[in-house]
Amino acid sequence: MINMFWPYISEKVSDAVVEVLKTRWIGQGPKVEEAERKFKKILNVPFPVTVNSCTSALHLALIMSGVGKDDEVITTPMTCSATNIPILYCGGKAVFADIKKDTMNIDPSSIREKITDRTKAILVVHWAGYPCDMDEILAIARERNISVIEDAAHALGAKYKGRPVGSLGDFTCFSFQAIKQITSGDGGLLTVLNKENYDRAKLLRWYGIDRAFQGDIYWKYQIKEVGYKYHMNDIAAAMLIVQLDDLAKILKRRKEIADKYHEGLKGIDGLRLLSRSKEKESGNWLFTVQARDRKGFTKKLLDNGVESHMVHVRCDIYPIFGGKRLDLPVMNEVEPGYVSIPLHNKLTDEDVDKVIKTIKSGW
Ligand SMILES: Cc1ncc(COP(=O)(O)O)c(C=O)c1O
Known part of the structure; x- marks a missing residue:
């Protein structure tokens, strides 16, 4: 049988994982930081934050776009339910725009027709990995001062007019689920465009806990916003680090x-x-x-x-x-x-x- 999908697992993965298993850090640790540095370099994206899935990345992106109860998010119907379910986590409403026949990506003219005063974000999916009409979509968002969230679960490594997907919209969400271009079994990446959202995303992926060393023997903790347990662990990060080379x-x-x-x-x-x-x-x-x-x-x-x-x-x-x-x-x-x-x-x-x-x- 010629199968639809087959996970890509490089030969270097087993050694990389075993190396982590022999250390003290199998949760979020140095490998997560190393993976983030590598994503920044290889994908050429400004502020990468690893998480445990693309779904988690989408949820954080919607929160940071200010989507709350009864707010509307314009999105595409032609996607995985995982794209749109996080809108419901936020109490928001998915407003479906039409797609283009020739690419199956969201149609910017339909986005325009669906926008209301309650629209907080435009959520687009690069179907099959092929970028949406980003100039048009970003222009609509700028006019209304709302966010663009890109679900790039299909689109690792894609480029739009020479610019990498992950450096265009306010928030871009990648997946490393089992059958994506590279995988860590499960995993995700959220990329943002500024330091403010970067710092916030890093807090939100771990309960919102802000942790600083106090100067004596204890850590000082602070939580100002409810966060989630969405961080990546070093086992997953080690898998991604070696596969990014490929x-x-x-x-x-x-x-x-x-x-x-x-x-x-x-x-x-x-x-x-x-x-x-x-x-x-x-x-x-x-x-x-x-x-x-x-x-x-x-x-x-x-x-x-x-x-x-x-x-x-x-x-x-x-x-x-x-x-x-x-x-x-x-x-x-x-x-x-x-x-x-x-x-x-x-x-x-x-x-x-x-x-x-x-x-x-x-x-
Ligand atoms: C378009 C799209 N969005 C989101 C997801 C969810 O990704 P994850 O399983 O990493 O949460 C998928 C998974 O296949 C997907 O295809």
């Missing part, structure tokens, strides 16, 4: 596979590829297509030993978000046909050729 190689191979799919799958009747532009570099986490007769497409691939899947289901449909919105014409149009095909670092060129050949033979 990030460029991982992304290069993922791009090679995506390029091969783009080339091999163009012009097929009943199949639409998502568009790409030179000014946006994808993290290539997924390769999504829009297929006529999706069920038939998936069955044909499965019969030939290839997995394919929707991966995420539009999340406005869930009762917790209020049920399916009818005012999202593009989402409604895309819904029956989108599906992703295998993309991970264990795929061989032969695997990719087989996927292309199977699809080309029709379904």
